[in-house]
Amino acid sequence: MEGAPPPPPKSRRALLWTSTSYFGEGLPWSFLHQIATEFLTAIGASNTQISSTSLLHLAVTFKFAWSPFVDLFGRLRTWVVAMELLLGVGMLVVAALASPGALSLFWILLSVLAVFHATHDIACDGLYLKALDRPSQALYSGVRTAAFRAAMLVGSSALVVLAGKTSWLMGFGSCGLLMIAVGLVNALVLPRPASDSDAADRARNRAAGHPTAAAFGLAFKSFLAQPQAPLVLSFMFLYRLGDIMMFAMSKPMLRDIGVDTAHRGILNGLSISAFIVASLVGGATIARLGFKRCLVPMTYVQNLAIPLYIALAVFAPPFPVVIAIVMVEQFASGIGNASHVVFLMRRSRATFSASHYAFATAIVSLGSTLSGYLSGPLNTKVGHPWFFTCAFLASVPALILVWFVPREAIEAAAPAAPPASSSSAAAP
Numbered sequence: 001m002e003g004a005p006p007p008p009p010k011s012r013r014a015l016l017w018t019s020t021s022y023f024g025e026g027l028p029w030s031f032l033h034q035i036a037t038e039f040l041t042a043i044g045a046s047n048t049q050i051s052s053t054s055l056l057h058l059a060v061t062f063k064f065a066w067s068p069f070v071d072l073f074g075r076l077r078t079w080v081v082a083m084e085l086l087l088g089v090g091m092l093v094v095a096a097l098a099s100p101g102a103l104s105l106f107w108i109l110l111s112v113l114a115v116f117h118a119t120h121d122i123a124c125d126g127l128y129l130k131a132l133d134r135p136s137q138a139l140y141s142g143v144r145t146a147a148f149r150a151a152m153l154v155g156s157s158a159l160v161v162l163a164g165k166t167s168w169l170m171g172f173g174s175c176g177l178l179m180i181a182v183g184l185v186n187a188l189v190l191p192r193p194a195s196d197s198d199a200a201d202r203a204r205n206r207a208a209g210h211p212t213a214a215a216f217g218l219a220f221k222s223f224l225a226q227p228q229a230p231l232v233l234s235f236m237f238l239y240r241l242g243d244i245m246m247f248a249m250s251k252p253m254l255r256d257i258g259v260d261t262a263h264r265g266i267l268n269g270l271s272i273s274a275f276i277v278a279s280l281v282g283g284a285t286i287a288r289l290g291f292k293r294c295l296v297p298m299t300y301v302q303n304l305a306i307p308l309y310i311a312l313a314v315f316a317p318p319f320p321v322v323i324a325i326v327m328v329e330q331f332a333s334g335i336g337n338a339s340h341v342v343f344l345m346r347r348s349r350a351t352f353s354a355s356h357y358a359f360a361t362a363i364v365s366l367g368s369t370l371s372g373y374l375s376g377p378l379n380t381k382v383g384h385p386w387f388f389t390c391a392f393l394a395s396v397p398a399l400i401l402v403w404f405v406p407r408e409a410i411e412a413a414a415p416a417a418p419p420a421s422s423s424s425a426a427a428p
C-alpha cells in the first residue's frame with residue numbers, strides 16, 4: 001500500500017535550488033500581474049488598461065505550443081538560467097522606460113516578458129521533474145509553492161512600498177536586479193541530471209524510432225493519449241475552479257463589507273503566509289502518507305472552505321473575524337494546491353516532462369482565465385452571497401470526479417537520473 005515507505009530525507013541543496021528556482025518563477029508573475037497593476041493604478045490609467053494585465057496570463061495558458069521545443073533542444077538547466085537573466089534585464093528596461101507617456105512601449109515590453117516568463121515556467125517545471133524522483137517531487141511540492149508565494153509577497157508588498165516611497169524606477173529596477181541575482185545563484189546551484197541534455201533526449205527519440213521533428217508532435221500525442229484522458233483532463237480543469245472564482249471576487253467583497261485598502265494589505269500578507277505554511281504542510285503530508293491517501297481529503301478540505309466566504313458576504317463580521325476566516329480559507333487552499341501540483345506531476349511522462357507538465361498547467365490556466373473573466377459580470381448580476389454560492393457549486397464536479405480519477409502515476413516510479421558530475425550532487 002502506498003504510504004508505507006518513509007519519505008526521503010530532505011537535502012539542503014535540493015531545498016536551496018527548489019526554493020531559488022521557484023522564487024524565480026514567482027517574481028516575474030508578480031512583476032506582470034501585481035507590480036504592473038499597481039503602477040497603472042498609480043499613474044491613473046483606465047480600468048480597462050489595469051484589468052488588461054490579466055491578458056498577459058495567456059502566455060502561460062498557451063505555453064504548451066512551444067514547450068516541446070524546450071524539451072527537445074538544449075538543457076533545461078540552461079533554459080532556466082537564461083530566461084531568468086533575460087527577465088531581469090527586461091525588467092530593468094521597463095524600469096528605465098515606464099512612464100505615463102510611454103504606455104504603448106510599456107505594454108510591448110510586458111508582452112515580451114510574459115513569453116519569457118512562460119518559457120521559464122516550462123523549463124523550471126521540467127527540470128524539477130527530471131532532477132527529483134517521485135517521492136522527492138511530493139516532498140518538495142510545498143517548498144516550490146511556498147517559494148513562489150514568497151516572491152509574490154516580495155513583489156506585492158516590499159517592492160510596491162519601495163516604489164511608493166521612492167519612484168517606479170526604483171521599484172521596477174529593484175525587481176530586475178533581484179531577478180538577475182536569482183539567475184546568477186541558480187547558475188551555481190541548479191542540479192545537472194544526466195537526462196537533462198539534448199543528446200540524451202535525441203538518443204531516446206532515435207531509439208524509439210522518432211526523429212526530432214516527429215518527437216515534437218509525439219509530445220502532444222503522448223499526453224492526450226494517456227489512460228482515462230477525458231476524465232483526467234476534466235479534473236485538471238475543474239479541480240480549483242470554485243476556489244479560483246472565489247479568489248477573483250474576494251477583494252471587491254472585502255471592500256464592500258468595510259475592509260479598507262490598508263487592512264486589505266494586512267490581509268494579503270497574512271493570507272499569503274497561511275498559504276505558504278499550508279503548502280509546506282501539504283507537501284510533507286503527501287510525502288509521508290502517500291498521494292493516494294491524500295488526494296480525496298485534500299480536495300475536500302480546499303473546496304469545503306469556500307462557503308466561509310458566503311458567511312463573510314452575509315454577516316460582514318468585525319475585522320478580527322475576517323482575518324480568522326481568510327486565513328483558514330487560505331490554509332485550506334494551500335493544502336488543496338499541494339495535492340493538485342502532485343497530481344499534475346504524476347500525469348507527466350519522464351521523456352517529455354517539461355512539455356507534459358506545461359500541457360497540464362495550461363489546462364488549469366485556461367480554467368483560471370475563463371473563471372476570472374466571467375466572475376466579474378456574474379458577481380455584478382447576482383451579488384456577493386449568491387456569487388460565492390455559485391463558486392462553491394462550481395467546485396462540486398471536482399468533488400465528484402476526485403473519486404474516479406487515477407491516483408497512480410502514469411509511469412512506474414523510477415529514480416531521478418544521477419547528476420552528470422559530482423559537483424552537482426545534493427548535499428545530505
